[in-house]
Amino acid sequence: MATISETVRPPRTSVGVLGWLKENLFSTWYNALLTFGSLGLIYVVLRGIITWALTGARWDVVTTNLTLFLIGPFPRDQVWRVWACVIVVILLGGLSLVAWGPLGRRFKTARRWVVIGWLLSFPLTIVLLHGFGGNSVLPAVGTSYWGGLLLTFLLAIVGIVASFPLGVLLALGRRSGLPVVRWFCTLYIELIRGVPLVTVLFMAAIMLPLFLPEGVRVDKVLRAMVGFTLFTAAYIAENVRGGLAAVPLGQYEAARAVGLSGVQVMALIVLPQALRAVIPPIVGQFISLFKDTSLVVIIGLLDLLNIAKSVVAQPQFMGLKREVYLFVAVIYFIFSYAMSYASRRLEVALGVGER
Amino acid sequence: MAHKSPVSTMSHRAVPFWRDVRVIRILSQIAFAILVAVVAGLLYSNMKRGLETRGLGGSFDFLRLEAGFQIGEGITYDPSDSYARAFLVGVVNTLRVTIVGIALATILGVVMGVARLSTNWLVNKIATVYVELTRNTPLLVQLFVWYFAIILKLPRVRESIALPGSIFISNRGAALPWPVPTASFRPWLYGLIGAMTVAVALWIVRTRGERRTGRPAFNMLWIGAAFVALAILDWFVVPGAPLGLDKPSLQGWNYQGGLTLTPEFVAMLLGLVMYTGAFIAEVVRAGIQAVPRGQIEAARAVGLNETQTLRLVIFPQALRVIVPPLTSQYLNLAKNSSLAIAIGFPDLFNVAGTIFNQTGRAVQVIVMIMVSYLIMSLFTSLLMNLYNRRVQLVER
Numbered sequence: 001m002a003t004i005s006e007t008v009r010p011p012r013t014s015v016g017v018l019g020w021l022k023e024n025l026f027s028t029w030y031n032a033l034l035t036f037g038s039l040g041l042i043y044v045v046l047r048g049i050i051t052w053a054l055t056g057a058r059w060d061v062v063t064t065n066l067t068l069f070l071i072g073p074f075p076r077d078q079v080w081r082v083w084a085c086v087i088v089v090i091l092l093g094g095l096s097l098v099a100w101g102p103l104g105r106r107f108k109t110a111r112r113w114v115v116i117g118w119l120l121s122f123p124l125t126i127v128l129l130h131g132f133g134g135n136s137v138l139p140a141v142g143t144s145y146w147g148g149l150l151l152t153f154l155l156a157i158v159g160i161v162a163s164f165p166l167g168v169l170l171a172l173g174r175r176s177g178l179p180v181v182r183w184f185c186t187l188y189i190e191l192i193r194g195v196p197l198v199t200v201l202f203m204a205a206i207m208l209p210l211f212l213p214e215g216v217r218v219d220k221v222l223r224a225m226v227g228f229t230l231f232t233a234a235y236i237a238e239n240v241r242g243g244l245a246a247v248p249l250g251q252y253e254a255a256r257a258v259g260l261s262g263v264q265v266m267a268l269i270v271l272p273q274a275l276r277a278v279i280p281p282i283v284g285q286f287i288s289l290f291k292d293t294s295l296v297v298i299i300g301l302l303d304l305l306n307i308a309k310s311v312v313a314q315p316q317f318m319g320l321k322r323e324v325y326l327f328v329a330v331i332y333f334i335f336s337y338a339m340s341y342a343s344r345r346l347e348v349a350l351g352v353g354e355r
Numbered sequence: 356m357a358h359k360s361p362v363s364t365m366s367h368r369a370v371p372f373w374r375d376v377r378v379i380r381i382l383s384q385i386a387f388a389i390l391v392a393v394v395a396g397l398l399y400s401n402m403k404r405g406l407e408t409r410g411l412g413g414s415f416d417f418l419r420l421e422a423g424f425q426i427g428e429g430i431t432y433d434p435s436d437s438y439a440r441a442f443l444v445g446v447v448n449t450l451r452v453t454i455v456g457i458a459l460a461t462i463l464g465v466v467m468g469v470a471r472l473s474t475n476w477l478v479n480k481i482a483t484v485y486v487e488l489t490r491n492t493p494l495l496v497q498l499f500v501w502y503f504a505i506i507l508k509l510p511r512v513r514e515s516i517a518l519p520g521s522i523f524i525s526n527r528g529a530a531l532p533w534p535v536p537t538a539s540f541r542p543w544l545y546g547l548i549g550a551m552t553v554a555v556a557l558w559i560v561r562t563r564g565e566r567r568t569g570r571p572a573f574n575m576l577w578i579g580a581a582f583v584a585l586a587i588l589d590w591f592v593v594p595g596a597p598l599g600l601d602k603p604s605l606q607g608w609n610y611q612g613g614l615t616l617t618p619e620f621v622a623m624l625l626g627l628v629m630y631t632g633a634f635i636a637e638v639v640r641a642g643i644q645a646v647p648r649g650q651i652e653a654a655r656a657v658g659l660n661e662t663q664t665l666r667l668v669i670f671p672q673a674l675r676v677i678v679p680p681l682t683s684q685y686l687n688l689a690k691n692s693s694l695a696i697a698i699g700f701p702d703l704f705n706v707a708g709t710i711f712n713q714t715g716r717a718v719q720v721i722v723m724i725m726v727s728y729l730i731m732s733l734f735t736s737l738l739m740n741l742y743n744r745r746v747q748l749v750e751r
Contacts, residue, residue, distance in 0.1 A: 024476035196690035291493035
């Protein structure tokens with residue numbers, strides 16, 4: 001009888017570091033070839049980038065202009081207003097983490113307050129940043145002074161917040177039993193989804209002043225926001241439609257059976273279920289909107305990318321394009337990656353597709 | 356959602372007409388139509404007044420006027436040509452970058468999608484880093500990096516980097532050798548068509564054989580070998596080489612001969628291919644992962660080898676999941692080509708923007724742009740839907 005100590009140990013090549021290497025890098029002859037090819041590629045790329053970043057690059061262009069990148073031409077004596085907004089958002093974010101975290105069960109009532117806080121934070125931020133004309137506490141800061149990462153975020157947030165109700169309405173319209181409403185919504189959604197965002201922005205920038213009655217002037221940032229809203233609404237509508245289709249027909253019938261009216265069925269039974277199912281795709285939509293805000297360069301707003309363009313043209317930093325554009329790419333990457341990571345966690349937490 | 360309650364059919368008269376579901380349906384639709392019409396009319400009258408005060412009409416006659424601006428590249432065009440011709444140049448440029456981009460992005464996406472599922476740890480991680488980096492940065496920033504930070508920083512033409520095979524890369528773009536037909540091209544082409552026919556015939560024969568005997572016949576191997584053999588034979592049978600290789604050579608300030616690609620085109624293509632390739636990689640990965648493991652095990656159990664499993668079991672099933680999202684990635688690539696304006700590639704949006712700046716005909720220009728993109732989108736989704744139907748038919 002073999003005791004445990006006498007059992008044959010696995011060969012040295014199938015455990016430990018060697019085993020790992022063999023299994024993951026050199027399992028077959030072509031895998032070994034691939035491994036050597038990949039190592040060569042990594043060596044060439046990393047060596048080039050690291051030597052350049054450490055020796056050739058002039059990173060002072062980024063450090064000198066950091067404030068410009070973050071807030072653009074926002075008046076420097078009013079920066080505290082931006083900080084106040086950031087603090088509000090961080091506070092609310094922390095509260096949400098607590099309320100929905102592992103200890104969240106104890107704070108059920110607090111969740112409602114956090115949601116209300118988020119809803120209030122949006123108009124609060126806008127008022128805080130824009131201010132009013134003619135007082136000394138919050139002097140007006142026109143939208144033409146909004147810029148940098150601040151403008152990028154504002155455009156994305158306003159775009160998603162404003163397009164959400166419109167998108168829900170369009171989705172409901174597209175599923176409506178009334179042919180005229182259905183046709184109109186379908187036409188709108190397909191028309192917008194068939195053209196690039198740049199054309200919608202271009203249209204908002206050029207056509208909007210034409211459509212409005214004389215004397216009504218809309219500033220450039222607001223026009224871009226209208227463009228983003230009209231564009232994103234069509235995509236949100238398709239997401240929401242997917243969520244609506246996922247609600248079982250029995251839910252409608254049961255709601256009808258207990259005597260709810262058409263509006264009540266939608267508002268109390270169908271939409272809550274549908275919207276919960278589409279939170280992950282809507283977060284995805286927000287991430288792509290965040291990236292797409294860079295297109296305002298084409299209509300001349302001072303977002304992060306356009307600030308980068310102007311920094312590259314500064315006489316003392318002429319031609320430092322690699323440093324500046326890489327820095328901008330890294331900023332976009334950090335935020336989008338963080339958001340997509342959070343959305344993956346959210347997807348797991350919501351258990352979408354598991355119920 | 357036609358709702359017929361028994362109450363309304365039994366005591367129909369008791370229901371006043373304003374509570375009758377059918378009447379409400381019709382009335383609410385009329386109200387909606389009137390609302391839309393009123394808003395549209397209001398916008399239209401505003402626009403008409405706005406255009407009149409600016410002294411612009413709604414006609415497309417301006418397209419016949421002389422354009423008078425230069426376009427960097429594309430089909431033959433002269434500044435004395437009309438605006439319509441200039442717009443056409445832009446459309447062709449868009450199609451050029453879109454079609455080449457779709458082909459290359461598909462290849463890159465499939466390779467990277469398979470690499471993300473590789474059991475080789477290093478390959479897997481490289482593919483993951485590529486996908487995450489490109490998906491999480493805006494395409495426009497990537498285009499800027501490609502164009503301003505990489506291509507325009509390449510050495511000048513005189514010091515251009517020479518790659519093996521007479522490929523030259525400089526800040527004025529890329530110059531590649533390109534085949535040009537010679538006098539014997541035509542007979543060779545006929546021979547090639549003949550070889551194709553033989554290959555197809557062979558394929559039909561082998562497929563029948565496979566059906567009859569049930570033994571795998573390696574159709575693709577057979578027809579590939581037959582085609583290549585005949586094509587090579589054909590190459591030597593015709594007098595002289597049918598295709599000459601036109602190599603680029605430095606003459607004056609730029610390369611002459613071969614195929615020269617402008618830096619704008621190269622940047623546009625690199626940006627679109629790298630960006631869309633990452634999305635296609637995710638689509639491909641999801642498609643392959645959607646094939647249940649049992650299918651692969653079953654295929655092994657009935658004795659298929661690795662290639663056969665991939666070709667006959669995994670691929671057809673993965674394709675069903677892949678094609679619909681792949682279509683929307685193709686559409687995205689076509690629409691994203693409009694970002695060319697940021698780096699000065701004369702695509703349709705860029706040219707149309709110049710036309711607008713010169714003529715001020717906002718409405719007509721926007722209609723032209725939108726209609727062009729809509730036609731492109733519709734055409735692409737039509738083609739892909741046809742293909743999709745073929746793929747989906749396999750389903751039982």
